Amino acid sequence: MSMKSADAALRATAPARAAAPVRTLARPSLLASLAPALLGLVVPGAFLVLWWGVVAAGVFPPSVLPSPFTVAAAAFDWAFGDPQNGGYSGTLAQAIWASGQRVLLGYAIAMALGVAIGVPTGASRLMGHLVDPFIHLLRPIPVTAWVPLSLVFFGFGFKGAVFLVALGSFFPIVVNTIEGVRGANRSLVKVGRMLGARGWRLLWYFILPASLPSVFVGLRLGMGISWVLIIVAEMMSVKSGIGYTLLDAYSFGRFDVVIAAMIVLGVMGFLSDRVIVAVQSVALRWHREVSIHAEQ
Amino acid sequence: MPSNETRDSDAILRCERLDRTFVSRDAGENRVLQDINFEMRKGEFVVLIGPSGCGKSTLLNIIAGFDRQTAGLALIDGRPIAGPGPDKAMVFQDYALLPWLNARENIEIGLKMQRMPAAQRTETALRFLELVGLAEAAERPVYKLSGGMQQRVSIARALALEPKVLLMDEPFGALDAFQRAIMHKELVRIWRATQATIIFVTHSLEEAVFLGERVVAMTPRAVGLTGELRIDMPRPRDPLSPEFAAVKRRLFEMITSHLTEEVAVFAE
Ligand SMILES: Nc1ncnc2c1ncn2[C@@H]1O[C@H](COP(=O)(O)OP(=O)(O)OP(=O)(O)O)[C@@H](O)[C@H]1O
Ligand SMILES: [Mg+2]
Numbered sequence: 001m002s003m004k005s006a007d008a009a010l011r012a013t014a015p016a017r018a019a020a021p022v023r024t025l026a027r028p029s030l031l032a033s034l035a036p037a038l039l040g041l042v043v044p045g046a047f048l049v050l051w052w053g054v055v056a057a058g059v060f061p062p063s064v065l066p067s068p069f070t071v072a073a074a075a076f077d078w079a080f081g082d083p084q085n086g087g088y089s090g091t092l093a094q095a096i097w098a099s100g101q102r103v104l105l106g107y108a109i110a111m112a113l114g115v116a117i118g119v120p121t122g123a124s125r126l127m128g129h130l131v132d133p134f135i136h137l138l139r140p141i142p143v144t145a146w147v148p149l150s151l152v153f154f155g156f157g158f159k160g161a162v163f164l165v166a167l168g169s170f171f172p173i174v175v176n177t178i179e180g181v182r183g184a185n186r187s188l189v190k191v192g193r194m195l196g197a198r199g200w201r202l203l204w205y206f207i208l209p210a211s212l213p214s215v216f217v218g219l220r221l222g223m224g225i226s227w228v229l230i231i232v233a234e235m236m237s238v239k240s241g242i243g244y245t246l247l248d249a250y251s252f253g254r255f256d257v258v259i260a261a262m263i264v265l266g267v268m269g270f271l272s273d274r275v276i277v278a279v280q281s282v283a284l285r286w287h288r289e290v291s292i293h294a295e296q
Numbered sequence: 297m298p299s300n301e302t303r304d305s306d307a308i309l310r311c312e313r314l315d316r317t318f319v320s321r322d323a324g325e326n327r328v329l330q331d332i333n334f335e336m337r338k339g340e341f342v343v344l345i346g347p348s349g350c351g352k353s354t355l356l357n358i359i360a361g362f363d364r365q366t367a368g369l370a371l372i373d374g375r376p377i378a379g380p381g382p383d384k385a386m387v388f389q390d391y392a393l394l395p396w397l398n399a400r401e402n403i404e405i406g407l408k409m410q411r412m413p414a415a416q417r418t419e420t421a422l423r424f425l426e427l428v429g430l431a432e433a434a435e436r437p438v439y440k441l442s443g444g445m446q447q448r449v450s451i452a453r454a455l456a457l458e459p460k461v462l463l464m465d466e467p468f469g470a471l472d473a474f475q476r477a478i479m480h481k482e483l484v485r486i487w488r489a490t491q492a493t494i495i496f497v498t499h500s501l502e503e504a505v506f507l508g509e510r511v512v513a514m515t516p517r518a519v520g521l522t523g524e525l526r527i528d529m530p531r532p533r534d535p536l537s538p539e540f541a542a543v544k545r546r547l548f549e550m551i552t553s554h555l556t557e558e559v560a561v562f563a564e
Contacts, residue, residue: 187392190362193380195406209396286395290439
């Protein structure tokens with residue numbers, strides 16, 4: 001090891017070959033790059049073993065706490081079973097689609113409104129005075145408290161679920177957009193004004209790009225809340241989707257399906273967050289790099 | 297004053313009996329600038345020097361249009377300064393480049409705000425990058441450039457606006473001694489090539505003597521400008537020569553003769 005690095009140091013002094021050792025130093029080995037992923041599996045693995053152990057020891061009746069294998073079998077049947085068999089067989093895709101479209105639509109509405117209201121509220125002092133107090137009065141009301149009104153206005157079903165999702169994810173998006181626009185790096189705004197930008201051009205070319213990191217924080221929080229609310233909505237008022245399946249399985253004492261539904265929800269939430277992070281890492285490459293530089 | 301127009305026809309910047317008082321609830325009134333009279337002709341390189349807190353940035357911000365005086369006049373080309381704009385370009389200590397743009401785009405964005413056509417913009421940006429010695433870095437993201445390179449981009453951005461005055465507020469404060477020495481030489485070269493009018497703020501005697509044609513000193517506690525020194529030493533100036541040391545000493549004495557307890561602060 002020390003021989004190798006000494007060798008690399010020696011070669012690094014020779015200009016013609018300087019690039020080679022630098023590259024090998026910068027690229028982590030396959031094992032090194034897999035190690036974090038493998039380490040990440042240790043605790044979930046231990047948890048599965050513990051779960052299985054508790055079930056095997058008979059601490060709870062198996063009908064209430066099924067073993068990991070029973071849950072896996074239920075999940076498989078839910079996903080790939082023959083719908084002809086009745087019950088939950090083969091209905092997973094349908095359930096995901098039912099919940100997913102409500103989340104997507106509600107989230108899209110929240111995003112559009114959150115940004116459309118957040119940007120002017122952050123940019124203009126007058127708008128801030130007008131809108132800020134209203135948002136901060138509404139925000140502490142738990143979105144679940146809106147369920148009765150939602151039922152009255154939108155009825156049982158699709159519209160009510162979309163409304164709850166949109167309402168819940170609207171607040172983190174709008175609040176973080178306002179913060180981002182208002183807190184856009186002072187000296188960059190100064191630069192914009194010095195360069196002769198006013199009004200819309202100052203907003204579009206200087207303030208908005210600078211506010212994007214904060215907007216993305218809101219988008220991620222909003223997506224997380226979307227999945228909470230879709231389940232609330234489906235448990236209360238809708239007759240399809242993962243949340244409905246979860247409650248339905250509970251009422252039939254099918255705890256294997258309940259747990260499978262929980263896992264599906266976890267995966268859906270995780271995947272949708274990854275999508276936003278992927279978009280963010282493209283849109284905000286500069287921001288990531290700047291933060292990395294700042295940490296040094 | 298009817299004779300002003302003829303007398304000051306070559307003055308590009310003029311401050312007359314300028315005052316700036318900050319009023320705050322807890323500290324009360326803080327008169328930072330008092331009765332500042334200051335004039336610059338086109339193409340001049342003036343260094344503004346003084347200890348921390350004496351109001352250098354305050355004065356520069358008024359000239360840049362970011363701040364307003366509480367009394368007196370600040371004129372560029374005979375017209376009162378009404379707000380920030382490309383005729384008074386500032387080079388910031390923290391560079392203030394837009395991190396989502398590359399070096400060339402950081403210069404182009406200013407020209408775009410002046411509604412210059414795209415082709416001409418690119419051509420101009422590249423020309424100014426070349427001027428500051430960064431032709432190769434044009435397409436690199438600015439956050440990947442060193443501090444010295446970022447400051448060059450910032451200087452190129454300001455110069456590309458062809459401002460009437462170039463304002464530099466401790467532009468090299470964040471650089472190490474070697475980079476700073478390089479940037480001093482570069483700045484003198486750029487100044488001669490562009491014939492820009494420059495106000496350069498610093499609290500380093502060495503920087504002042506190396507760069508300035510004229511050094512204007514400020515002292516704190518609301519006494520305004522305390523004196524000025526014309527430096528006719530030929531360029532390139534050698535900071536290690538006896539002449540340089542002598543000028544530095546004269547400048548030091550000039551400033552400290554107006555200071556009492558502040559001497560310790562200033563003898564860096
Ligand atoms: N926005 C403001 N509100 C209140 N006081 C201010 C404001 N800006 C500056 N001051 C005060 O004005 C004085 C001069 O500040 P200024 O930044 O101009 O000093 P400076 O000469 O640039 O110092 P330095 O060399 O440290 O940059 C200080 O006492 C400061 O507290
Ligand atoms: Mg200052």
